[in-house]
Amino acid sequence: MKRILYIEDDLEIGSWVKEDLEQRGYEVVWHKSGEKALADIRESHLVILDVMLPGLDGFTIGQRLKKESPEVPILMLSARTAVDDKLQGLExxxxxxxxxxxxxxxxxxxEVLLRRFTHILSxxxxxxxxHVYMNENRMTDKRTGEEIILTGKQHQIFMYLLRHPNQILTKEQIYEAVWGESYIEGDKSLMVHIRHLREKIEVNPGSPAIVETIRGIGYRVRQ
Incomplete structure (x- = not known):
């Protein structure tokens, strides 16, 4: 049974969503604010998160949850339709x-999110x-058995790519997800970090087989 962490302060909406999902076979843990949700994230397969919450808003809670467990997908719910709100949530x-x-x-x-993240949840x-151990935030080279040590930014970039397997991600998407700020055209920071990442994980960094470059667009990890 998949366990959903649901954060919603509206009692009417919360009640029918929880009941409907439980009838579909999910286990639902419902919080009416986000402050205590961090304690449940490690045991959850997916998060449903409302934007408008008492105390800390959904954007703040979501960022903390994703930092704590980047392998758990988050689905935002909001009555806000502005493009800026969507972009802020999708960061x-x-x-x-x-x-x-x-x-x-x-x-x-x-269902789509759970299928996409199944390999990570395993x-x-x-x-x-x-060999990547997602829940332990570590990886090893199975040829030598030695652990591969990444810097903070290298780890965040690689985890972001792993959470979106087979998807071509633009430089802008990766930069804004990892650095938390808008990408400035011409900034070489991402390219430099990916070059150093490849030096640590690729057999031949000059001809990468794990982190692929999609010319003119961005990068992809094929699985």
């Missing part, structure tokens, strides 16, 4: 649903000679 969230919504749509989006990922 850390994996999907964004506008209220009001149909329960079938919510269920379908949950904790271990094999990428050629690299």
């Amino acid at each position: 850390f969230a994996d999907d964004y649903v506008i209220k009001p919504f149909h329960p079938d749509e919510l269920a379908a989006r949950i 904790n271990e990922i094999m990428l050629g000679h690299i």
